[in-house]
Amino acid sequence: METGLEPLQLVRQRIYLYEPASSAAAPDCSPALVILCTWLGGATRRRIHKYVAHYRQMYPGTCILLLITTFPDMFRPFSMLRARLKPAGRAIRRVLASHGSRGTLLHLFSHGGANIAVQLALSLKEEEDSGAVFFSSLRGIILDCSPGDDTLHRAIAAARMSVPQTAVAQVLERALLSPTVTVVNRLQHAGVLRSIRDLRALLLDASVFGAKPRRLYMYSKEDDMVGWEDVRMHVEDARALGYSAQEVVFEHGLHCGLIMEDPDRYWTAVQRFWRGEDVESDADHSTNTSPPLRSRL
Numbered sequence: 001m002e003t004g005l006e007p008l009q010l011v012r013q014r015i016y017l018y019e020p021a022s023s024a025a026a027p028d029c030s031p032a033l034v035i036l037c038t039w040l041g042g043a044t045r046r047r048i049h050k051y052v053a054h055y056r057q058m059y060p061g062t063c064i065l066l067l068i069t070t071f072p073d074m075f076r077p078f079s080m081l082r083a084r085l086k087p088a089g090r091a092i093r094r095v096l097a098s099h100g101s102r103g104t105l106l107h108l109f110s111h112g113g114a115n116i117a118v119q120l121a122l123s124l125k126e127e128e129d130s131g132a133v134f135f136s137s138l139r140g141i142i143l144d145c146s147p148g149d150d151t152l153h154r155a156i157a158a159a160r161m162s163v164p165q166t167a168v169a170q171v172l173e174r175a176l177l178s179p180t181v182t183v184v185n186r187l188q189h190a191g192v193l194r195s196i197r198d199l200r201a202l203l204l205d206a207s208v209f210g211a212k213p214r215r216l217y218m219y220s221k222e223d224d225m226v227g228w229e230d231v232r233m234h235v236e237d238a239r240a241l242g243y244s245a246q247e248v249v250f251e252h253g254l255h256c257g258l259i260m261e262d263p264d265r266y267w268t269a270v271q272r273f274w275r276g277e278d279v280e281s282d283a284d285h286s287t288n289t290s291p292p293l294r295s296r297l
Helices: 045-058 078-084 086-102 110-125 128-137 152-161 167-189 196-204 228-240 263-275
Strands: 009-012 015-018 033-037 063-067 104-109 138-144 214-220 245-250
Touching: 009 086, 015 086, 033 045, 033 086, 033 110, 045 063, 045 263, 063 086, 063 110, 078 086, 078 110, 086 110, 086 128, 104 110, 110 128, 110 138, 110 196, 128 138, 138 263, 196 228, 214 228, 214 263, 228 245, 245 263
Parallel strands: 033 063, 033 104, 104 138, 138 214, 214 245
Antiparallel strands: 009 015, 015 063
16 A cells, blocks of 8 residues: 555554665764654645655665654643554664664654654653663754744644645634634643643753754744744753754745755755754854844743
């Protein structure tokens, strides 16, 4: 059965793994494993496949683990999410058992991908063997269009991207989406439901990913879903806590579509980041045109 994600193989629902042929080139400078945690609205298989394909082109000897996020994942109990991710943990342990010395790159997109990445890490902490292998291997985390804030208008915009493009779905969206998201947003602000604010804090918690992995934040000034100022504040908070954090800021890129603005700049930044180099000159692409932003988790 074709999935639109070939040659990745289905491990479990919404979990896919690509393992290159044993003859594929695997230089020491390439990751042993790239983990992709997708975004919510608009994350079609065609769009996801573009990232998979380019990683395969850059690193032909690298395994790729793909975790697809759905809108209900944002509201499921953590215990349910971690149980669903157990097969991913077993795949990670198996891959890294042979090639773990080359390291792991975690690439998460938006709030959906950040949520799944956090729950994956916490799930692995529950598995002593898998967790030890993963955390000793994790060298870098790319935060792509993440994290933003929990304002109502951005929450509604993000939810709209998750609505299927069918006539029935569009009718239901007009009638129900804004009121539903408004209620959820108020419950989040009241502390009844977990919020983006909680997610921002977890991404900075050294007990989740550890303190050693370097970070690369990639975001856009024209992102309607995630405000660039909110990502910049998270970068500053990360640096204040002692994390190694670089950033690449695009001028006109769409949410989780930065490669559409300048693919060469995007993928060059990824490669340089993995090699441990400076991603790019701040003088060339500086967004620091306003007074310092106050930390807001």
